[in-house]
Amino acid sequence: MLIGVATAANAHATLDHAVPAVGSTVASSPGKVTLHFTEALEPKFSGAEVRNASGARVDKGKSVHGNVMSISVGSLPAGSYSVTWHVLSVDTHKTQGSFGFNVGR
């Protein structure tokens, strides 16, 4: 689970939730990983990598709109995946983190 909670006094862009959910198992490939943050992002300086259990990247591009970043992943075979994200929020603060999810297990 996430460590730390965004408060009014500490309003950096931290991960609010993701689809697939952090640590979850989904029945089939999600097609994309969507990250919802607590603050709006600067698209140029925000990104994420998705890697399979062998460490190979499976992400195929990103789009950022407001506080939501979507990472296309195409059709993922069953397995474990890790998502490592870094963002710059509009208040100029950088944050980063990672989480995992599973497909088909």
Ligand SMILES: [Cu+2]
């Ligand atoms: Cu901040």
